Amino acid sequence: MHSRLVVMEDSKDFGSVVRINQMRYYPTMRILQFFLMFIVLGLGVSIISMNTFRYFGVRSAAPVVPSVSIVQPRLEEPSGNGIDSWIKTPSDLLHSMSDQELLWRASFVPQVKEYPFKRVSKIAFMFLTKGPLPMAPLWQRFFKGHEGLYSIYVHTAPSYVADFPPSSVFYRRQIPSQVAEWGEMNMCDAERRLLANALLDISNEWFILLSESCVPLHSFPTVYHYIARSRYSFVDSFDEQGPYGRGRYNRKMAPEINITDWRKGYQWFEVNRELAVKIVKDKTYYPLFKEFCRPACYVDEHYFQTMLSIESPNLLANRSLTFVDWSRGGAHPATFGKYDITEEFFKKLFESKRCLYNDQPSSLCFLFARKFAPSALDRLLEVAQKVMGF
Ligand SMILES: *[C@@H]1O[C@H](CO)[C@@H](O)[C@H](O)[C@H]1NC(C)=O
Ligand SMILES: *[C@@H]1O[C@H](CO)[C@@H](O)[C@H](O)[C@H]1NC(C)=O
Secondary structure, three states: HHHHHHHHHHHHHHHHEEEOOOOOOOOHHHHHHHHHHHHHHHHHHHHHHHHHHHHHHHHHHHHHHOOOHHHHHHHHOOOOOOOOHHHHHOOOOOOOOOOHHHHHHHHHOOOOOOOOOOOOEEEEEEEOOOEEEOOOOHHHHHHHOEEEEEEEEHEEEOOOOOOOOOOOOOOOOOOOOOOOOOOOHHHHHHHHHHHHHOOOOOEEEEEEEEEOEEEEEOOOHHHHHHHOOOEEEEOOOOOOOOOOOHHOOOOOHHOOHHHHHEOOOOOOOEHHHHHHHHHHHOOOHHHHHHHHHOOOHHHHHHHHHHHHHOOOOOOOOOOOOEOOOOOOOOOOOOOEEHOOOOOHHHHHHHOOOOOEOOOOOOOOOOOOOOEHHHHHHHHHHHHHHHHHHH
């Protein structure tokens, strides 16, 4: 459409060139009048055809181009050059940036630390999934009434097409995704991609990684205040002796990573904006993990845990906010179904651990839990009000 319009403007110029030339060679009034009429007529025709093109061009392109949904919100965006264009919440998560371009863009950090506008800090809930979100109705209820304090990002298998209705909090929250496999570097790539997309919204201050089998354990205000008032980010990170801990360290990673720096931990993290930027901008540790941490070194259990412990040990709580039950043994944690969901189950879960919160003993240690089977949803919806408070 653009190039066509340019061509038309060119032909208008061409018209005035013709006029000047004609005046020079045939200076009689009649001929001048004739050409003036000719030009007016020509202009008229070109204006009509331009509008016709605009009208029919858009009309006929609409059904063919599947990305019409991308075009629409752009028209609604504020067009001014004010601060809004830098701080507004991106209205559309689809972009055509490569990972390299995205990570670069996401690593921008303002050097002036006071915001010249009222910034309400949001929590970015980042769902790392294969596709469907069976717990969506529970999350929907969890988020209800707290608009403006959260944003949602969903990474799926690249082929998955989400079909959430416009009324859903998950509607159009899918980010451009790629294949992610457990234990492989592409899993960490997906997590960095989620962080980078979420960093594009300047109001996102905290970033939580969740899976499709995760559920919230407390109401939104409880979760928000717990995270907002914490001195630390909740990254599970510990030094484990033996084959499954230090045994996975490769000494070729030195001197950037020594064996005493090697950490292990559960994948499901919560980080603040400062740590999120550290993760997306990392060029020091990434190549080492990519080359030297391959199964049976499971990179999602070591990369961010080790890297952040070296870079920002004082910002880490060294524990996860997500409960998981390994007590049944085996390589995978327990999955809870319909018959597990009782008030007793939650009572036990809430009392299962004591921890430190801002260096003080606390019994509120977990804000989320996994893994829950789709069959558990109805029971969860039934007990949510009573045991979780939403
Ligand atoms: C690893 O050890 C070397 C030699 O002692 C030291 O120079 C380097 O700073 C250490 N690396 C880290 C991340 O502490
Ligand atoms: C977490 O572990 C690091 C060492 O990796 C330590 O420096 C830091 O103090 C620990 N954080 C807390 C809250 O204890």
